[in-house]
Amino acid sequence: MSRSLTQLFALDSLLTPEEIEVRATVRKFAAERIRPHIAEWFEAGRLPARDLAVELGALGVLGMHLHGYDCAGMSATAYGLACLELEAVDSGIRSLVSVQGSLAMFSIHHWGSEEQKQQWLPAMAAGRAIGCFGLTEPDHGSDPAGMRTRAVRDGRDWVLNGTKMWITNGSIADVAVVWAQTEEGIRGFVVPTDSLGFSASDIRAKMSLRASVTSELVLDDVRLPDSAVLPHAEGLRGPLTSLGEARFGIIFGAIGAARDCLETAIDYAQTREVFDKPLAAYQLTQAKIADMALEVGKGHLLAYHLGRIKDRGEITPEQVSTGKLNNVREALAVARECRTILGANGITLEYPVIRHANNLESVLTYEGTSEVHQLTIGKALTGSAAFR
Numbered sequence: 001m002s003r004s005l006t007q008l009f010a011l012d013s014l015l016t017p018e019e020i021e022v023r024a025t026v027r028k029f030a031a032e033r034i035r036p037h038i039a040e041w042f043e044a045g046r047l048p049a050r051d052l053a054v055e056l057g058a059l060g061v062l063g064m065h066l067h068g069y070d071c072a073g074m075s076a077t078a079y080g081l082a083c084l085e086l087e088a089v090d091s092g093i094r095s096l097v098s099v100q101g102s103l104a105m106f107s108i109h110h111w112g113s114e115e116q117k118q119q120w121l122p123a124m125a126a127g128r129a130i131g132c133f134g135l136t137e138p139d140h141g142s143d144p145a146g147m148r149t150r151a152v153r154d155g156r157d158w159v160l161n162g163t164k165m166w167i168t169n170g171s172i173a174d175v176a177v178v179w180a181q182t183e184e185g186i187r188g189f190v191v192p193t194d195s196l197g198f199s200a201s202d203i204r205a206k207m208s209l210r211a212s213v214t215s216e217l218v219l220d221d222v223r224l225p226d227s228a229v230l231p232h233a234e235g236l237r238g239p240l241t242s243l244g245e246a247r248f249g250i251i252f253g254a255i256g257a258a259r260d261c262l263e264t265a266i267d268y269a270q271t272r273e274v275f276d277k278p279l280a281a282y283q284l285t286q287a288k289i290a291d292m293a294l295e296v297g298k299g300h301l302l303a304y305h306l307g308r309i310k311d312r313g314e315i316t317p318e319q320v321s322t323g324k325l326n327n328v329r330e331a332l333a334v335a336r337e338c339r340t341i342l343g344a345n346g347i348t349l350e351y352p353v354i355r356h357a358n359n360l361e362s363v364l365t366y367e368g369t370s371e372v373h374q375l376t377i378g379k380a381l382t383g384s385a386a387f388r
Helices: 003-009 017-044 049-059 076-087 091-111 114-125 237-271 283-311 317-347 353-365 370-382
Strands: 131-134 150-154 157-168 175-182 185-192 198-202 214-225 229-234
Touching (some): 017 091, 017 353, 049 091, 076 091, 076 237, 091 114, 091 131, 091 175, 091 185, 091 229, 091 353, 157 175, 175 214, 185 237, 237 283
Parallel strands (some): 131 175, 150 175
Antiparallel strands (some): 175 185, 198 214
16 A cells, blocks of 8 residues: 555554554565466456465465364454455455355355364365355346255255356365255255266356456256255355355455555556656646545545454444445446546556456445445335335
8 A cells, every 4th residue: 555545544553463464464475476467367367266275275364264174263354454455456366265265164164064164164274175155146146035046855865956157266166155945945055066967167258357267057956965054054144144244355355456546546647747747746637546545545444444343243234235335336436537547558457457447347246236235224224125
């Protein structure tokens, strides 16, 4: 982060020495290992995800806010700062970490049996095993209660049939947490991806999150033992609680992308000469930079505040929705405004701005669209549910 922005909001005064160290460690890793290659990976639509997962595991960021089972057991704020630094490089990298730790690992850690935890969590924390989270379907995103994937009892087994869509890590996963309709309501299943009848194919031709594995999952008579059920998750509370964990990371992550765009625009404006003086010396440019700095700074303050609330165990879904809605919406606006400062150079992958802008279009939609979060906040304020 630029020194001036840090000083403008006195951001470091709100963090502990341990949190600052976590931030510095993840920032250094991202700068050295990911940033030199990310534009190439984005352009190619490829990501060396399995190799990166092992490195991220060694760094300690996979499931870092979970306790036990070789997880780091760090604070929610420290986890958020890690997400911020990863997404400052690319949303796809933060997505890999979020889906692994906050969706797949969290679901097993929070809802799973001791056998499931022992089997999967240590390997996932180390990045030796990759997980994905199968909730969204081709026709059911914002309304997961309408999912068509079904699990039917057959003796002591379960048989799963259905399709999941837009699944991060899907085609490289070793285990999928899949949610399905049953006669008992919605239940979660821990599905090894080598199960007969399970298949995953990559979704191509994306213009966003290109440095991320996005897949379609197909379950065709996948037979699982009763021990595959997440025993403590019943109904939508299971997947929605997990989604709340992922949304929390996005609150921090999105503002990291905005920060990177702003820093890029400031650096560019200071070196780009227009009519014989730096672009940064013009009033209109400074007005844009000042307005964006306010939003990026306020986004940091909101993220830090929600981190402290979560560390106290007091955070509510409405507060998470507030953070996600605000920070992603403002990050996207900052990315677009920064692009105007870079002019035509802003649309090239030589600079990160258009890449962040494209990625943030996806972040705006996943883990709850802006409209869903608006209605969540509206319900909290008015007492009236307006989802239907």
